[in-house]
Amino acid sequence: MLENILSALDILFQPARLLALFAGMLAGMVFGMLPGLGGVAAVSILLPFIYLMDGYAGLAMLLGAISVIYTSDTITSVLLGAPGSPASAPTAIEGHALAKQGKASLALGVGFLASMVGGLCGALILSVAIPIAGPLVLALGTPELFMFALVGLCFAASMVGKDLAVGLTAACFGILLGVIGAAPAAANYRFIFGQSYLMDGLSLPIVALGLFAVAELIGMVASGGGIATKPTPLGKWGDSFHEFWRSRWLICRSSVIGIFGGFVPAVGASASTWIAYGHAMSSTKDKRRFGKGEIRGVASAEGANNATIISDLVPTMLFSVPGGPAAAIFLGALFSFGFYPGPRMVSESPDLMYMIVWSVALASVMGAAICFAVTPYIARLTRVNFALIAAPLLLIMVAGAYQGTQTFGDILALLALGLLGWLMKNAGIPRAPVLVGFVLATPMEQYFWLTTQIHGFTWLTRPGVLIIASLIVIPLVLNVARRLRRRVGGEDDTGHRTEATAGEGELPGHDSSVVLITVLLMTVAFGYALVEMLGYRPNARLMPSLGIVPGLLLSLYVLGRQLVRIRRRGRSVSLASRRELPVLGGILLYGAAMWLIGFNLATLLLLAWLLIGCARMRWITALLYGATVYAIAQGMFMLMRLTPPQGTLLNLAMPW
Amino acid sequence: MNIPDTKPKTLAAALLVAAAGLASAPAMAEDFYAGKSIEMVVPFGEGGATYVAAKFLEPFLEKHLPGNPQVNVRTRPGGGSILGANWFQQNAEPDGETILFTTSSTSNPYVLGMDAVEYDLAAMRPAYSLPFGAVIYVSPHTGIESPADLHSPDMPLIYGGIAAAASDLPVLLAFDLLELDLRTVLGFDGRGPARLAFERGETNVDFQFTPAYMSQVVDMVEAGSAVPIMAGGSVGDDGVLSARDLAFPDYPSVYEVYEEINGEPPSGVEWDAFQAIGATTFNFGLTAYLPEGTPDEIIEIFEETIAAINADPDYQERSQEAIGGYDLLPASAVTDSLSEALQPSDEVRDYLRTLLADKYDVEL
16 A cells, blocks of 8 residues: 555656646636636636646646635635635635734635645545545435535524524525525426526526625725725734644544535535534634634634545545536546546556545645745735726626526626625625525435435434434534523623624614615515415425525514614615615626627726726726736636627627 | 528438539548537536547547547536527537537437427437447345346335436336336436445435446446346347347347346337337437538538547547447438437327326426
8 A cells, every 4th residue: 555655656746747736726726716716617627628638647637726726715705705605605704804803814824724734634535535435425325415414504594693583584595596496306497487597506606706706896896995995914924823723623623524525415515614614613612703703713614625625536536426516527537537436446546546645635735835825915906996806806707607508697697696695795684694505405405305205204313314413403402501501600691692782783884775675675585486386396395495484484574673673763874885886787787788789898898987987097007907807808718618798789709 | 590401402402412422522521621620519517428428539530530620529518408409509500510419318308398498409410329328227135136026026126316307217218118116216416326325225226327337336246236137228220229238238128128027029109208218318328419401411421430430449449448338320320210219209209298297297
């Protein structure tokens, strides 16, 4: 075995292969940083290039990209507050809060190091795939997969924000978005309004981009300054090493949770990251900082998500069942190079297996190091007038969304969700539970259906199910016990009390009309969905009803509460929200323009508006900068081998 | 732009090409694709079986097509392949430079007449097909050792699949044809997860397509944890889906199993339905379609190219592992049978729709 480990290192340490690994890493880092373009985009863009190399080099390239995605997206999550996936949402919540407090370097440093540890743990589990990981994967039956998803969703919905009713409404709304498309348990298409675009449901990058990135972008353009209102010093890295060392065991435990996430197809990182985050919360004595910038939240989430994306490769290599979408593309690449994954491949070509382990380990360490190196430069961007960054960012987002199905539906979905995200942000409704509910709705429904079909109700007594269930039940019991003890001790929990009352009141700065409109919109959506749902087959109704019925009741409650508040205290107007309206309008108009006159012409108008109208650049600099951005956008489309959206009225064809 | 093509026009064109071809065909074909590129549209995501097969064929097409065009595999996923096929219908020109490479996921909705389908598959012209066989196997705990035991298992049979109207359809039709007493659990999100459930003992009947069978199930069979029962079969010279799968000459076809159990060859609407769906799934599993109205000249070019690829020793060597060692089927071997399978009689269509609605609760 040792001999194989060394000979694998020998295979990898060929200049061409190392170069490929490095190139893949760079691509992965860039795509991780770009909002909405995660691992899937990175590997699918690299895919055509790997065929130009030998098998080992090609695989090393993909592995390089896969290993660093969740490391580098820490930067975007922390600095922009826009997570690329549900698995980075905790980082965005805690890390961005820390960044606003001027502790960006702490969040980033711990995030990078935790990601590195997660990657290394993933590499470790890959190296023992046959004796240990394989049996573990087979031990997880359908009921356990269902429980894993359920626990993840429970954690995500209950831990975000102070207002539980609003958090749960958001999670329910996520489920509603998630059940759009084909039902897994019955042949029903749900909420597709006769559009074949919606048959596969909404795609995750578009939902993540719309809910977070578009809304953040609008806010930043409107505020007119940089991302940080005042220049944020990054701070010193030293603190982050210190904090990393203090959280080392938490990170290791989170990585183990993440590894299990990798064994659960489709649910993976979305659930495991939240479970790890919940674990961080329950293992931290002082919970008050969670949601307002708790470094342990970042540490656990980053340890878990990186471990998951690597351990996704275990079922891929052993059973040719990809653990996640990036692993699915990697599987295709393995086939193309004549490697046929299965226990036989793993035992017969240990060199390949250890080459993969080495690539992942090396990329995890180097990725973290490079992230440390480039962060100061990226942090400087946060002080530039955001309208300048917004232009390329918006174009990247459009390109990222458009690679979904290359139809106008992608753009429309992006803008509609962007509008929703903007409304939710300005109404103070947390968006992370929407994202998690969206991702987990389908796998939960599917696993629940399969579980009851295969096992009847005996599944409830399976040991694995009980162990995972204890993850929810034990912290709950402990909490109750702690509270009881406090009450017996007569100690008044003033901290919690004041916080609770603060949560009851209207959060300052939220425009009451925006809150009203958003909640009304959600209530109407739930109400409509309820009526529509009654026409579905019983088996297709189960999951939607779990989201719709409580969602409708909760949103009615929130709506009523809001109306009472308006009557009692009068309307409150948020100038910030009002000031963002023209930018929101501009971006929606850009979408309409794209539909009418195509991407190539509409983008020219967008650039003129953003650079001259918003950023107040001088004509000549605007022209130069605009031309560069335009060229880069066209380059992106070419690289992804996409034809930009064409107009229905007229279309400017590019000379190539 | 889509040129509506009528039969006489095609015929005239064919005659013209044939007449001209007598003198100059080799010269014309020689450089037909010189300096051109071909876009091979795969209506599924990267990394899927169709993508992998397309990438496998890409270099062979580049090598053997006259003029050595660049072949680019382009994925257009969505709607279970319907979106990509719709795009192809609306955008592809009949100039031989755009090919739709797809599976029964595209043809089943067409055959069943689903609403979302905007493409006319039967009007398109197949350029070549790659068979995509499948083997049905059971768990040894069922006590089933051969097809004859199928009706007397030691334990209730339970089959895990994806969706009745998708790639499970031919297998479900086979179960129906053979009147198996078996519980079907649909809702897995791929054949891989369904196989994992089989390995975990949650289900005890499964099927896998050739590549996955080779890489995963063969080991299980050797280890005694899976028992192969039958293969889907292939279309014989008589145009019936009765012959054995060329990749699995040892496993009986569904046709043979029926004959063994019932003492007579299968017939009737149940068989016709299985034959229509089974042929497009297995025998013409992966088919390259050219747009309606593609001139015969181009079809002829592909005919020769496919023959050359099949004769390429490199192809023969590498296809064994990559795709189960099937030869490519040229258009001449595909067109008629495929066209028949794509346009079953109203009786068969009604049977399929009724079966899906009554037994699997699928309304189309």
